[in-house]
Amino acid sequence: MIKQSLSRCLLLSVVTGAAMLVVSSTATAQSARDYISIVGSSTVYPFTAMVAEQFGRRGSFKTPKVESTGTGGGIKLFCNGVGVQHPDMANASRRMNAGEFDTCKRNGVTDVVEMKVGYDGIVLAISKSAKPIKLTRKQVYFALAKQIPDPSNTSIMMPNPYTKWSDIDKSLPAVKIEVLGPPPTSGTRDSFAELYMEAGCRTFPWLNTLRGLDEKRFKRICHTMREDGGYVEAGENDNLIVQKINANPGALGIFGFSYLDENSATLRGVEVDGVMPTFETIAATQYPASRPLFVYIKKAHIGVIPGIKEYTAEYLSEKSLGAEGYLSARGLIPPTKGELTGLRAGVAALKTFTP
Amino acid sequence: MSDLELTTGPTTAQTRAKVQASIKRRYRAEMRFRAYGLFATMLGVLFVFLLFFSVFSKGWSIFGQHYVKLDVFYDAAVLDPSGTRNPDTLRSADYQALVRASLRAGFPTVEGRRELRELTGLVSSGASMQLQRAVMQNPTLIGTRDDQWVLASSQVDWLLKGRTTRNASEDERRLSDAQVTWLDALQADQCIERRFNKQFFTAGDSRDPELAGVGGALAGSLLTLLVTLLLSFPIGAAAAIYLEEFAPPETRVTDLIEVNINNLAAVPSIVFGLLGLSIFIGFFGMPRSATLVGGLVLTLLTLPTIIIASRAAIKAVPPSIREAALGMGASKIQCVVHHVLPLAMPGMLTGAIIGMARALGETAPLLMIGMVAFIVDVPQGIMDPATVLPVQVFLWADSPERGFIERTSGAIIVLLLFLVIMNASAVILRNRFEKRW
Numbered sequence: 001m002i003k004q005s006l007s008r009c010l011l012l013s014v015v016t017g018a019a020m021l022v023v024s025s026t027a028t029a030q031s032a033r034d035y036i037s038i039v040g041s042s043t044v045y046p047f048t049a050m051v052a053e054q055f056g057r058r059g060s061f062k063t064p065k066v067e068s069t070g071t072g073g074g075i076k077l078f079c080n081g082v083g084v085q086h087p088d089m090a091n092a093s094r095r096m097n098a099g100e101f102d103t104c105k106r107n108g109v110t111d112v113v114e115m116k117v118g119y120d121g122i123v124l125a126i127s128k129s130a131k132p133i134k135l136t137r138k139q140v141y142f143a144l145a146k147q148i149p150d151p152s153n154t155s156i157m158m159p160n161p162y163t164k165w166s167d168i169d170k171s172l173p174a175v176k177i178e179v180l181g182p183p184p185t186s187g188t189r190d191s192f193a194e195l196y197m198e199a200g201c202r203t204f205p206w207l208n209t210l211r212g213l214d215e216k217r218f219k220r221i222c223h224t225m226r227e228d229g230g231y232v233e234a235g236e237n238d239n240l241i242v243q244k245i246n247a248n249p250g251a252l253g254i255f256g257f258s259y260l261d262e263n264s265a266t267l268r269g270v271e272v273d274g275v276m277p278t279f280e281t282i283a284a285t286q287y288p289a290s291r292p293l294f295v296y297i298k299k300a301h302i303g304v305i306p307g308i309k310e311y312t313a314e315y316l317s318e319k320s321l322g323a324e325g326y327l328s329a330r331g332l333i334p335p336t337k338g339e340l341t342g343l344r345a346g347v348a349a350l351k352t353f354t355p
Numbered sequence: 356m357s358d359l360e361l362t363t364g365p366t367t368a369q370t371r372a373k374v375q376a377s378i379k380r381r382y383r384a385e386m387r388f389r390a391y392g393l394f395a396t397m398l399g400v401l402f403v404f405l406l407f408f409s410v411f412s413k414g415w416s417i418f419g420q421h422y423v424k425l426d427v428f429y430d431a432a433v434l435d436p437s438g439t440r441n442p443d444t445l446r447s448a449d450y451q452a453l454v455r456a457s458l459r460a461g462f463p464t465v466e467g468r469r470e471l472r473e474l475t476g477l478v479s480s481g482a483s484m485q486l487q488r489a490v491m492q493n494p495t496l497i498g499t500r501d502d503q504w505v506l507a508s509s510q511v512d513w514l515l516k517g518r519t520t521r522n523a524s525e526d527e528r529r530l531s532d533a534q535v536t537w538l539d540a541l542q543a544d545q546c547i548e549r550r551f552n553k554q555f556f557t558a559g560d561s562r563d564p565e566l567a568g569v570g571g572a573l574a575g576s577l578l579t580l581l582v583t584l585l586l587s588f589p590i591g592a593a594a595a596i597y598l599e600e601f602a603p604p605e606t607r608v609t610d611l612i613e614v615n616i617n618n619l620a621a622v623p624s625i626v627f628g629l630l631g632l633s634i635f636i637g638f639f640g641m642p643r644s645a646t647l648v649g650g651l652v653l654t655l656l657t658l659p660t661i662i663i664a665s666r667a668a669i670k671a672v673p674p675s676i677r678e679a680a681l682g683m684g685a686s687k688i689q690c691v692v693h694h695v696l697p698l699a700m701p702g703m704l705t706g707a708i709i710g711m712a713r714a715l716g717e718t719a720p721l722l723m724i725g726m727v728a729f730i731v732d733v734p735q736g737i738m739d740p741a742t743v744l745p746v747q748v749f750l751w752a753d754s755p756e757r758g759f760i761e762r763t764s765g766a767i768i769v770l771l772l773f774l775v776i777m778n779a780s781a782v783i784l785r786n787r788f789e790k791r792w
Binding site: 033035037039042045046048049050052053056057058059060062063065066067068069085087236237238239258259261262263264265266324326330331 | 446447472480484523524526527529560561562563636640642643644722725727728729730731732740750752753754755756757
């Protein structure tokens, strides 16, 4: 009995398996998608997801699907073409560049609307149990670059000799340089290299001119982090970096402002160029290391996929990005009032973007 | 004779002493070897315990959740000023205003925008949704007064679960001193209750920790595994039967296939994700993030494992069974279906379940096909977008909000439970049906 039922069971599953194959091959002619599909940056993901949830709760449209693929991967998917199988929007923690826009155009995605949704500060933070520290971006560059200009002759590069903060400047504490940050695959790392390392680098005139002449060489000199233990790649997960600097007072961590905001009980921001990283200083663009965050919208999908216009309106509404909005409460630094009005008008009129 | 004894006597004694000495050495070696083994086992057990301790210590509290009792007045002027009871009007009404009004009635001394915002911060932003659901289900509530238990906010839950103390600084508590006083007043009125956290198991994802649940991910995992099982088991079993029973033995083609299957079992899983992206989504145009595509990719991933396990199970059936069947006049197919397969089935099922358990824990290939996503709605079918349990763990672990620490560990507990059930069923199947020769 058991034997027979077992073999019958197998036969049955063979049949259902074959049926599934048929179903899956006919699934190619998929029906129209009735929810918005968004891909892209993991930094923008929590905010876009928050808006998606609020938007879905209102009940007039389905909750949009938000994928966390990273900025580059997201834009690639977004630019793959027009049609329901391609995403409608892309989150980006930097501006779409000309090369990406060309790919978009080649695949038929000619009209793209850019929506700036706010700013993110790249902060340096230290445990509250350690002594507060104030840095300039030049000092950060000296602490973390693999090669620095020789102090006796600044046109020659030499390996980074500094092991303690006090080696860089007498006023800094005599503590070993140890900074935990993201690996090169992360968008936060790109922004850090641009906002801190480049800024420090460009205080040397010949490096500043090199930037225009040989950008590749400039990036190699200025973006390369030291590998002798001063800079520790602590993984993509920002929560992990937070835990590690809590366990290791004296070490600095690099992450997005929302993590500092959420962990304000145990962490303290490092003053950079005389400005503390706070909600207000980043919003007022006083804090030197902040980057804009974007959402890109595919114009051809508006009207095909229901709710795109309404979703963008929700994103830019007072309820989300206003001073007491739910996105501001979660650590997104909104565009200024004037910017917001311009953005609302631009997005409503579907002003197309050119890089 | 005696001479002989004299010459051999000491030699036997010597030998004996030598053996005696060597026995000691051998015992010592054996003890050492055993100690190594014991040490290795203990180390393994220790790490498992550490894992369980770390997960359960952070996640045990997930099974409870605090609720706040609100005395809600379903004000017709707020919900339905025109009095038409139009579902669209009711759906888009300002339910947050009811929550605010109800809390304010409890604390009439609260004044000013800031204080009011702090007061409404005691309950979850999901409270208004709960009221909306109640009214939509039963519009006769409008104009009446009713008690509603709504979710407390994540910060309140965190404090009441003892994760932080009342004496901590406002920064650390993330609740202001005023909020703590109100909370104490509510507790004194018995308006706060800890209940079993049912919605953690039924709700989909949310950006509010107190509203987020593993229901969507659990359904996604089940649907994905169902597709995987229905495809990979029959295909794997059929391939194994063909290779063991029908394929011409030891030709170059058979060898080639065998080598390739073994190789495939060792290919990193992300490669299958890329394959799935280009074939199922790129070429066949299936929808991104659908459990169907996830199941297809995981089928590719588990097939080699299932084929190898099934072949081993078929090989273990003694040739005498086949010879007897063929000798009694059974055809080759009858021999396989009636005799070999039923005997090999327990082993094949065990292989399939172990393959499924591996598929359950995969995240890397799913990243490529869009299943690492924020999805609120619980999937209803295999074409719906969904995420799976390990992906949910990954997404929550990366969230800045503190309340997600507990959720992450809770999701890991659910995942471990799922795995234990699957592996236990593999053991039970084997013990129940396996035949030893």
